[in-house]
Amino acid sequence: MLYVVLIPLLLACLIPFISKMKHNIHTGIPVLLIPSAIFIYFIRFVGTNFEPMRQSYNWIPSLGINFDFYLDGLSLLFALLISGIGALVVLYSIYYLDSQERLGHFYVYLLMFMSAMLGIVLSDNIFVLYTFWELTSISSFLLIGYWHFNEKSRYGALKSLLITVLGGLSMFGGFILLSVMTGTSSIQIMIQNAEVIMNSPYMPLALGFILLGAFTKSAQFPFHIWLPDAMEAPTPVSAYLHSATMVKAGLFLVARFSPIFAGFEWFFIIVSIAGIVTLCWGSYMAVHQTDLKAILAFSTISQLGMIMAMLGFGTKLAIFAAVFHILCHATFKGSLFMVAGIVDHEAGTRDIRNLGGLMTLMPMSAALALFGTFSMAGIPLPFLNGFYSKELFFKSTLKLPEGTHVITTFLVEVIPYLAVFGSIFTFVYSLYFLFGTFGGQKQLDKLPKRPHEAPVGMLIAPLVLVLGVIIIGLFPNAFNGAFIAHAAESVAGTEVIKEITFWHGFGSTAFQMSLVVVAAGILLVSTRRKWSMIYSFVPGRASANHIYDAAIAQLDNGSRHINTFIMTGSLRRYMAIILGTVFLITFGFMLATGGFTIDFSNLADVTITEIAVVLVIIAAAVGTIFTKHNLGAILVAGVVGYGVSLLFVIYRAPDLALTQLVVETISVALFLLCFYHLPKLRNEKPQVRTRWINGTVSIGFGALMTLIGISAHSSDWFSSISDYFLETSHSLGGGDNVVNVILVDMRGLDTLFEITVLGIAALAIYSLIKLKNNRGAK
Structure with missing residues (x-):
């Protein structure tokens, strides 16, 4: 599975070369092969006899961080959505995006996102999951801001990044707490140790952190504000990220960790309230929008709230309904986003106030929108999958778990009514979207161009999704037995509903709730202009x-x-602030914790040679303060460095002595080379206040470093690591030069990042030189 996750990333590295051949072949065509192949790979596991699979690949085993992948019913469902709808989105984008667009950039970002989402749903290691989680935030930021020349695109991209990354960092804190509580980073082992987590005093804190990450990613109220602004992305991005994949990452997170927290009453309270409020607010606000994608954005918010609420209910029926609706929502909402993009592409606008009457001009698109909106509205027809999942949602609200808290009792009573309220407005915005775009009178004079039906290639992807709506509606139990039940059982931890049925009789409370939704929805749709002032x-x-x-x-x-x-441009002020801050914080902390320890009992004898060298160093250091010439200051500063080299020689550290000599020689040489460009030392005396600040910071910081050095030598809190290096340098590092082995092997990551910093600095210097040369050429 590691290769399945990384293949999109590997292809992304080749896209810049493929995009150069766009005159011969569209960049999206070879990209289309990747999600299609991944979908075929995962479709093999669909069936009644599916058993979870686990694969592990070493990464950082010393920290317990490996590429541990776990494929169960839940991750299989999401993997099929990510790859299947990903393939349809790529196909749609081939016809939607102009060949003059920066297609190379687009498909690189899209493949990055696809790989990151696959990594999230397949990872069993929480730290690997977090790595992929943040990669989705970065790649979605790039996709939302794809049209970066548009200010709204930049605004939406930044907003989504700030909110989702904030939630991601919170989630990371929750993961660390879970790891500390259980001593493992495996999600499945954590689930097996759920009782340990439930009995830990840190459990509520971990739950809060993880839910914050889930709520921000899945646009739950009040973190939903990033999703409407993200609609500035190209429509293929909206259809992929904001209906089928990214926004469902938070739902996946809650579902995956439900077996751990479901027994905690506050899990039901927090998740149910967040979900049901999001459902009601999103559906209510969708009716107020005038942009087609904005309508769909708020409708997505409401649908995500509905699924989140069902996950919060935690009953077997609710979990099954949530998993089923994840599939249903991906089909009808993905098709509707694509239809909205078709309307924008062919009519030149998404403003519903300027649209209308497009049914005769775009009959195929209108038919696709009809099935999609009716399924989203939950119209009671046997070939619409949205009705089945909505009925299950209503049933789940009638069978909520009982609890001891007064809030739980209140929620059990009020949630069914809120579910009906949210569903009524879901019905309203669905018909508003359909008839506001394709019904009514034509307004061709308000359109930038005369609309016509989209090319066949652009209609294939939404047609496939609408066929999914119909086929799932006609044969729900075929999908149930194949993988929906497996996904629900992965969350519930036990066997769930066996059969999905359409008709439960007029006496069914859930069906009566649906009739109320339809009746009230028709009334509100027909009188919308009379009550729309309520939004003011x-x-x-x-x-x-x-x-x-x-x-x-x-x-x-x-x-x-x-x-x-x-x-302010003053180096002296910068150094004073930095050193003064370090002094105050470090000195205060060490003083408060008893960190200063002075013990001279185990020191070696001091010889006259050492004293002489130290006195020379001190004299040279003090001399730099009073030197009034550049050349003199350089030479005196060099005396300090060479004096330190002599101390290394006296203490039998030839490697350090040679390194210090080389560094000092190069530094003095560089200073002399730059001598001409150095500013002349000013002879005027600084102000009394400045001298006091300089003296206080210098003496304080120097005294702090001295005390830290003495305390480090005098303390015996930890056993010395030097013996370990001496014993293992040959066996582990293959060398007898202990210092070199430490730098290259024992502390190889330190050296790697030091080299990285130097490399980045070299690139920056090279860029500045090139920039100056280019300006000079002009």
Whole structure:
């Protein structure tokens, strides 16, 4: 499975070369082969006899971090969605995106995202999962901001990145707590040790951190504000990220960790409230939108809230309904996003106020939208999968778990009514989208161009998804037995519903709730203009976006003020702030914790040679303060370095002595080479205040370093590691020069990152030289 996850990333490295051949072949055609092959790979596991699979590959075994992959029913469902809809999105994008677009960039970002999502749903190691989780945030940021010349695209990309990364960091904190509680980084082993986690005092904190990560990624209220702005991305991105994959990553996270936290009553309270509020708010706000993709964005928010609520209920019926609706939602919402893109592509606008009457001009698109919206609305027809999952949702609200908390009792009573309320507005925005676009009178004079039906190639992908809506609706139990039941059982930990049925009789409370939704929905649709003024009161001017914008503005202003105060161009001030801060924090912490320890009982005798060398070093260091000439300051500073080299020789450290000599020689030579460009030393005396600050910071920091050095030598908190290096340098590192073995093998990562820093610095210097030369040429 490692290769399945990494193949999209590997192909992404080849896209820049493939995109150069776009005059001969569209870049999307070879890309299409990757998700198609991955889908075929995973479809092999679909069946009634499916058993979970585990594969492990070493990465950092010393830290317990390996590429551990686990394929069960839940991860199989998501892998099929990621690869299957990914293939359809790539096919759709071939016809949607102009050949003059930066197709190489687009497909690199898309493949990065596909690989990251596969990594999330297949990872059994929490730290590997987190790595892929953040990769989805980065790749989605690039995809949302693909049209970076558009200010709204940049705004939406930044908003999504800030909110989802904030949640990701919170989730990472929860993962660390789980790892500490269980002593493992394997999710499946954590599930087996759920009782240990439940009895830990850190469990509520871990739950809160993980849920924050899930809520931000799946756009739960009030973190939903990034999703509508993300609609500035190209429609293939919206159809892929914001209906079928990325926004469902949070749902996957809650589902995966449900076996651990489901027994905690506050899990039901928090997740159910977040989900049901998101359902109601998203569906209510969708009716108020005028942009087709904005309508679908808020409808996605509401549908995600519905699924999240069912995961919060935690009953077997609710879990099955949640998993089933994940599949249903991916089919009808993906097709609707593509239809919205077709309308925008062919009519030149997504503003529903300027649309209408397109049914006769775009009959195929209208038919696809009809099936998609009716399924989303939950119209009681046997060939629409959305009705089945909505009925199961209503049933699950009627069989909520009992609890001891007063909030639980209240939720059990009120959630069914809120479910009906949210579903009524779901019905309204579904018909609003359909008839506002394809019904009514034509307004061709308001359209940038005369609309016509899309090319066949652009219709294939939404047609396949709509066929999925119909086929799942006609044969739900075929899909249930093949993989839906397996996915639900992976979450519930036990056998779930056996059969999905359409008709339960007029006496069924769930069916009666559906009739109320349809009746009230028709009434609200027919009178929408009469009651739409309610949006001027709720939400009115109140908006979570205003809070976000104000927070970002305050952050920018605060950073600007701090930057203006600190960045004055004075190196002396920079050093004073840095060293003074280090001194205050370190000295205060060590003093409060008893870190200072002075013990001279085990020191070697000091010889006259050592004293003489140290006195020379001190004299040279003090001399740099009073030297009034550049050349003199360079030479005196060199005396300090060479004096330290002599100390290394006296203490029998030839490697360090040679290194110090080389560094000092090069430094002095470089200073002399740059001598001409150095500023002349000023002879005027600094102000009294400046001298006091300089003296305080210098003496304080120097005294701190001296005390730390003495305390480190005097303390015996840990056993010395030098013996380990001496004993293992040959066997582990293959060398007898212990210092070299430490640098290359024992601390190889340190050396690697030091080389990386130097490499980046070299590239930056080279870029600056090239930039200067280019400007000179102009």
